[in-house]
Amino acid sequence: MTSTRPERRPVVVLIGFMGAGKSTVGRVLADRLGVDFVDTDSEIVRTTGRSIPEIFTADGPERFREIERDVVLDVLRSHGGVVALGGGAVMTPAVADGLAGHRVVYLQITAEDGFARVRGTDRPLIAAEDPQQRYRELLAERDETYTRTGTFTVDAAAGEPGDVADVILAELARALVPERASIP
Numbered sequence: 450m451t452s453t454r455p456e457r458r459p460v461v462v463l464i465g466f467m468g469a470g471k472s473t474v475g476r477v478l479a480d481r482l483g484v485d486f487v488d489t490d491s492e493i494v495r496t497t498g499r500s501i502p503e504i505f506t507a508d509g510p511e512r513f514r515e516i517e518r519d520v521v522l523d524v525l526r527s528h529g530g531v532v533a534l535g536g537g538a539v540m541t542p543a544v545a546d547g548l549a550g551h552r553v554v555y556l557q558i559t560a561e562d563g564f565a566r567v568r569g570t571d572r573p574l575i576a577a578e579d580p581q582q583r584y585r586e587l588l589a590e591r592d593e594t595y596t597r598t599g600t601f602t603v604d605a606a607a608g609e610p611g612d613v614a615d616v617i618l619a620e621l622a623r624a625l626v627p628e629r630a631s632i633p
């Protein structure tokens with residue numbers, strides 16, 4: 450009998466815009482499931498030894514997206530737990546393709562709630578003259594891609610991070626045991 454290494458694939462991948470809570474909720478969800486958590490932005494920082502704003506400023510957004518693509522595809526092939534992507538990752542076609550067949554949760558946030566969570570942080574894409582307007586425009590541009598890429602969508606403002614994690618857990622359970630969906 451040949452023994453092959455069991456395939457490792459994420460239990461679930463979180464996508465959505467900046468401030469949706471992917472990094473925060475992802476960690477809680479991983480704890481509840483008893484699995485590892487990987488945030489691809491943290492992986493980028495770890496593997497390059499540089500911060501995200503530093504990469505954007507010194508190398509430009511295109512180079513950031515290349516680094517991000519490579520890190521995300523590597524994580525999708527090697528990580529067995531919960532994965533949180535950076536907000537723009539799914540806009541890279543190779544990443545969207547790489548997510549095919551994975552269980553992907555779109556954490557959806559409104560422009561108002563999301564901006565309130567990220568205003569004043571060092572996220573390079575809101576380093577604009579009018580950060581709130583920039584945030585609103587980018588979210589409007591991306592919402593359709595997030596919706597299309599997600600296996601299901603969860604309200605990112607459904608409560609505290611633990612409450613949002615519970616909603617995701619309930620959706621995952623429903624997907625595993627669809628016949629229970631009708632049981633109150």
Ligand SMILES: Nc1ncnc2c1ncn2[C@@H]1O[C@H](COP(=O)(O)OP(=O)(O)O)[C@@H](O)[C@H]1O
Pocket residue numbers: 465466467468469470471472473474533536566567605606607608609610611613
């Ligand atoms: N459900 C939530 N309710 C309130 N604040 C939240 C919630 N989820 C995340 N946050 C806060 O919003 C900010 C952005 O969260 P983060 O996890 O970094 O989002 P993302 O990774 O999607 O950009 C953090 O300050 C975090 O503590």
Ligand SMILES: O=C(O)C1=C[C@@H](OP(=O)(O)O)[C@@H](O)[C@H](O)C1
Pocket residue numbers: 465466467468471472490501534535536537538572573574
């Ligand atoms: O939306 C984006 O393009 C980005 C989102 C950020 O991650 P979070 O969504 O975790 O904030 C980070 O990857 C980078 O600043 C670019």
Ligand SMILES: [Mg+2]
Pocket residue numbers: 471472473488490533534535536
């Ligand atoms: Mg994040």
